[in-house]
Amino acid sequence: MTNTTSTTEISKDFADKAETSVEILIQQLNAMWEGLVALVPSMLIAVVVLVITWIVARFAAKIAGRLTGKASMRPSLRQLVDTVTRIAIWVIGLMIALTILLPGLTPASLLAALGFGAVAIGFAFQDIFENFMAGILIMLREKMRIGDFIECEGVEGRVEHIALRETHIRKPDKELTIVPNAILFKNPVKILTDVTKRRHEMIAGVSYDTDLEDARKVILNAVQNADHVDQDETIDVFAREFNSSSVDFTVRWWSGSQPRDMHQSRDTVIRAVKAALDNANIEIPFPYVTHTFKEPVPFKSSDNNKD
Known part of the structure; x- marks a missing residue:
């Protein structure tokens, strides 16, 4: 029981x-x-706020595009203004929507939370934010425009597109290289097409028995009459050094700054200098090799040369 x-x-x-x-x-x-x-109801109002934010962001981006279109601004800077405008409007819209959705959340506490979260996210995505900030600074600075031919860290080509995190560089062989903006911002960048003219140079050698003044005049005259050479700029022909088999001249002239301009002018100058030296009977020596021996070298005559 x-x-x-x-x-x-x-x-x-x-x-x-x-x-x-x-x-x-x-x-x-x-x-x-x-x-x-x-x-x-709060969720519906927050959704309505987000929709309005989307509409306002698009409308503001169009207005910013029209304003920047009238001003003499680079395309990359116009893109930056458009992006910053959209981001600013979306940040304000999201803050309003969160405040409506969570009434106990004040703008001050939201900003504090965003600040703490930004620090945490910044450490986690340091490289991404570094490239992002470098992209903004690249867009703001005056140099390196879209279409410029640049060289940086072994990458050489034409700037095709500048985004917030990366830059697209098209190589002369049409190969596309995507370079993080931090590399272009922290390292020296050669802008080869910053101006329309660029100085080029080559080395021309003549034999040691040549009158150097005559050779200089022949080379100078050849370059002055060559195609694709800017005759408004100074053409220089300087004796450079005593080489192993020749006396070398440094020849400098001006032409266009585009890569094709360099190749065309170099081609015409080299061919013109070669033809002029040949016509003047001035030797362009190739390397000579002289053998010396410690003791005389015995030679044996052939049977045909005994007599």
């Missing part, structure tokens, strides 16, 4: 606890549902 009574009491206690737990769970679910239903 005693054992049966104890078992019954235990079962009854378990049933009571289970019933109590179910009631608590139901109450919590009802509270969550009521809270969700109460939050629906």
